[in-house]
Structure formats: C-alpha cells, structure tokens
Amino acid sequence: MxxxxxxxxxxxxxxxxxxxxxxxxxxxxxxxxxxxxxxxxxxxxxxxxxxxxxxxxxxxxxxxxxxxxxxxxxxxxxxxxxxxxxxxxxxxxxxxxxxxxxxxxxxxxxxxxxxxxxxxxxxxxxxxxxxxxxxxxxxxxxxxxKEQVDPRDPYQVLSAREREVLRLIARGYSLTEIGELLSLSVKTVETYKSRIMQKLGFCKKSQLIAYALEQGVLGAREL
Structure with missing residues (x-):
C-alpha cells in the first residue's frame, strides 16, 4: 500500500x-x-x-x-x-x-x-x-x-539483549533497576519483558524465573 x-x-x-x-x-x-x-x-x-x-x-x-x-x-x-x-x-x-x-x-x-x-x-x-x-x-x-536452529530450544530465539534482560529479571532486579543498568527506559524494558514471555510461551513472571533458573541463565549459560 x-x-x-x-x-x-x-x-x-x-x-x-x-x-x-x-x-x-x-x-x-x-x-x-x-x-x-x-x-x-x-x-x-x-x-x-x-x-x-x-x-x-x-x-x-x-x-x-x-x-x-x-x-x-x-x-x-x-x-x-x-x-x-x-x-x-x-x-x-x-x-x-x-x-x-x-x-x-x-x-x-x-x-x-x-x-x-x-x-x-x-x-x-x-x-x-x-x-x-x-x-x-x-x-x-x-x-x-533457520534449519540449523533447534526448534526445541526456545532460548535460541531470544536476542542478546532479551537474554540480558531475562538474566536480570531472574536475579530479582526491578524493571526500573534494569533500565538504569542497561541505559533503557522502563517502557523499553517492559517491551523486552513482554517479548521474552511471548517467545517463551509464559504468562507469569514466576514461570520466567523458573525457566531462567532451569536454563542456567544466572551465570552458567553464555549470554
């Protein structure tokens, strides 16, 4: 159009x-x-x-x-x-x-x-x-x-910034604190959080944190 x-x-x-x-x-x-x-x-x-x-x-x-x-x-x-x-x-x-x-x-x-x-x-x-x-x-x-990405691993569809936001959420930082750490507005951090939850298929923050812990996002897994 x-x-x-x-x-x-x-x-x-x-x-x-x-x-x-x-x-x-x-x-x-x-x-x-x-x-x-x-x-x-x-x-x-x-x-x-x-x-x-x-x-x-x-x-x-x-x-x-x-x-x-x-x-x-x-x-x-x-x-x-x-x-x-x-x-x-x-x-x-x-x-x-x-x-x-x-x-x-x-x-x-x-x-x-x-x-x-x-x-x-x-x-x-x-x-x-x-x-x-x-x-x-x-x-x-x-x-x-696209064929080389393992469809069984949703973590692979997250961008580097989304993985960073996920790690900070799992560590207990508030959206305001994450924004300050990454030099982003709270609105932008909220957008990242929503996209992460959508890509991973979650609707609750507790699910997001549990997934991050399961995947070792707090430190063991490469961001």
Whole structure:
C-alpha cells in the first residue's frame, strides 16, 4: 500500500557531504522529502519521537550508537518506521544481521544512483528490497540458518539483549533497576519483558524465573 503524499525520509549518516548528496538524490524525485537528518543512532531515536517519518535510511557505521543497534532499539520501542540500510559493507553477514534486526531493504553505497530510490519506495510499502543477486544468495543462506536452529530450544530465539534482560529479571532486579543498568527506559524494558514471555510461551513472571533458573541463565549459560 502506497504512503499518501510524499514519502517522508529521515537520513542518518555521520558524513555530512554524503548526506547532502543522498538528500539531493532523494529530493530530485517529487515522491520523496527528507524531513530530518542525523549523524548517530541516538539522534535518530530522538528525531523519530519528534517527527512523522515513513522511511529511515541509515548507515551501519556511525559513532556512538551504530546503525544495527539503532534498528534493534527502534523495533524494541515499536516505532512505526520502515528501515532501509545504506552501507559501504557488502558482506552477506552484515545484510543478514540488518534484515534480522528489522530492516526491509539493504543498499550498498556504490549502487546509490541505481537502487536507493527503488529501495526507499519498496520499504515505504512494507516490501523487502535487495538486488536480484543478493536476494537469491540470502534466501538460501537464511533458510539454511533457520534449519540449523533447534526448534526445541526456545532460548535460541531470544536476542542478546532479551537474554540480558531475562538474566536480570531472574536475579530479582526491578524493571526500573534494569533500565538504569542497561541505559533503557522502563517502557523499553517492559517491551523486552513482554517479548521474552511471548517467545517463551509464559504468562507469569514466576514461570520466567523458573525457566531462567532451569536454563542456567544466572551465570552458567553464555549470554
């Protein structure tokens, strides 16, 4: 489904000259308007709370909070923005990590003129975008990875941050204390807790703690 009116874009990259070039490219098409710019992940999160944004175009390598961590935080907070990664890295591992974190599209910087507009347009409609060669390679790799995860072990579906929150809950920390330890808002910690319980199939905190103890999450099991 198309976004009504111009597609509102937040552009995040720590190189001002590159941002200016990409902004010019996007706004050369009347379908796009760059409503804000950011140089790091923290600024992205602040702007998403302030601006109405349809699509975030974000680099992975930025100072402070990098692009991948920022994407994960966006998803944890439930912010309704579609994400396009725009990166110099073409390694498939980076692409897989970005897609797993919640990006819909991945474009390499060397292909900016050919693919970025198409990627932003596709993402705004909720569609994935990779160039054809990348798509074929990654579909096979992602399916193989999925087969290698043991479906009998729900712990494997938890992200690293979710495992960290689970460990702290099991140790008796309150949500406020967890937020202070991890530099997260209480609302974000509550979201992590809800996601953990949903993924593990629990409805009570006591079940969560019992599971953590059973799995050795308090210290023996690697987070």
């Amino acid at each position: 198309d976004v009504p009116g111009p597609i509102r874009v937040l552009l995040a990259d720590d190189h001002p000259v590159l941002r200016a070039g990409v902004k010019y490219l996007l706004q050369s098409d009347p379908q796009f308007v760059v409503v804000a710019e950011a140089a790091d992940g923290e600024a992205v999160l602040r702007l998403l709370e302030q601006e109405a944004v349809d699509v975030l175009v974000i680099d992975l390598a930025m100072p402070g909070m990098g692009g991948l961590q920022c994407i994960k935080e966006i998803k944890a907070r439930g912010l309704p923005v579609k994400i396009v990664v725009f990166s110099m890295y073409g390694d498939e591992q980076y692409i897989k990590e970005a897609l797993r974190a919640g990006a819909l599209a991945y474009v390499e910087k060397e292909a900016v003129d050919k693919e970025l507009l198409a990627a932003v347009r596709a993402a705004s409609r909720g569609r994935f975008y990779l160039n054809q060669g990348r798509m074929q390679n990654l579909l096979g790799a992602l399916l193989l990875d």
